Amino acid sequence: AKSNGKNGYAMFEPSMRSRAVERLRLTNAFDGALEREEFYLEFQPQFALDGGRLEGFEALVRWHHPTLGALSPMRFIPLAEETGFIVPLGRWVLERACAAAAGWPATPEGALTMSVNLSPRQLIDPHLVADVAGALRRSGLAGEQLVIEITETSLVTDARRSVDALHKIKKMGVRVAVDDFGTGYSSLGQLRNFPIDILKIDKSFVDQLAGERTDGFGLVEAIIRLAHELDLSTVAEGIEDTAQRERLTQMGCWSGQGFLMSRPLSQRVAENVARRAASE
Ligand code: C2E
Ligand code: CA
Ligand code: CA
């Protein structure tokens, strides 16, 4: 705390103070926000990297806060996770994402997938399995169309309970992706013990495939090669230029998403993209 010479008020570091104020403000504003319909989803398309066929979408939540305006999930998901609000919020996301995808047509190559992010707290929530089953049943979406994205950290927090829930969810045909792989503490060896299908290659690795420097290539290659050895498919995130896309394809990663192909889209635009792909 610094003292303000002029009027004698003790002052916190402005950044510290405003962060604490924002946390309190956001936590209070969670109350009733779902009922007031302040959250909405955007959908980022995922494509086959070779040929560009649309494969599906990832649902990404946004908050239209009454006074702060549109908020990025980076600003409120960690807080929702801490306070437990992520459980009802995550249930809402799952419900809405399944309902949206159920209304979109299949492409000539098959049904589009919908990927939904699940935070660690949701994975140990005793209602998760019933929530997934309910979202599928109410929407009519086939389990095979749903992918849940979990993080490495959720696998280490309560492994027994998480693995048990994942097995039950996989029985519905749902696939499991490990998000942001490589940024946490687990190793590929540990992944063998978890019922997963897909490895998402984090943007921080994809970033290393841009430009002239090649020293980061080996790491990405190793991740893709080991994923194949574990029979996992790979999806790259954060692809921003054609060099990254081409290098990923050469390394054996066949699916991805990123601003190069498309930013996250509103539900209306995403639906149009799905319809266009279906009529091609
Ligand atoms: P994520 O799951 O790793 O999602 C990918 C993030 O990267 C998204 O940010 C997306 O907009 C952004 N992105 C995609 N392509 C590019 C690119 O080419 N360049 C750059 N710079 N960014 C790209 P977003 O929507 O802000 O979401 C941030 C994080 O918030 C997500 O990271 C995820 O961890 C979390 N999140 C979002 N929606 C949900 C949700 O419904 N539930 C939970 N639990 N977490 C969510
Ligand atoms: Ca994700
Ligand atoms: Ca990710």
Ligand code: CA
């Ligand atoms: Ca990421």
